Every structure is written in C-alpha cells, then in structure tokens.
Amino acid sequence: MLSVGRVAAIYTGFVFLAILQAAWYGPRLPETVASHFGGSGLPDGWMARQSYILADVAISVGVALFMLVMYAVMALCPLSS
Numbered sequence: 001m002l003s004v005g006r007v008a009a010i011y012t013g014f015v016f017l018a019i020l021q022a023a024w025y026g027p028r029l030p031e032t033v034a035s036h037f038g039g040s041g042l043p044d045g046w047m048a049r050q051s052y053i054l055a056d057v058a059i060s061v062g063v064a065l066f067m068l069v070m071y072a073v074m075a076l077c078p079l080s081s
Contacts, residue, residue, distance in 0.1 A: 004072045011064040018060035026053045 002010075026049065033052040036045025047055070 001075065004068075004075055007071050008068055011068050015061055015064050019057060022053050022057050029053075 029049045029052065031049055032046050033049055034043030034045070035047040035052055035055075036043065038044045
C-alpha cells in the first residue's frame, strides 16, 4: 500500500493537470456552455463560461480531496480483526 503522502502527491498532480486543462481550454469555450444533457443527448442546461470553468476545477479538487481522505481512512483501518 502506498503511503498517504505519495497518494497525496499523485492527487496533487491530477489537480494540477485539471487546472492546466481549464486554463488551456477555458478561453476556447463559447460564452455560454451546455452543462446538462437530457436523455436524448440534447443540451437542456446552460452555464456562463467562467462558472463552468470554476465548477470544473472545484469538482476536480473536491473529488481529489475526497479520494485522498478515503485512502487515509483505509490506511488507518486494520487489515484483519
């Protein structure tokens, strides 16, 4: 099992890549971005570009933090009882 510090470094790298992706593709997005799609695959929800980028980065950071916390909790659990 990897140490929590090593896993934190890996997740930090993923978050850094997500921020780079948002910085690279963000300016190329239209002013209004489709943010939700119905069952037919057609967009039925829209967001401003800045809000979409902020939500994308916030979700990336949130998921990485959640996964890191779950890994740390599992590292503290005994392998057998």
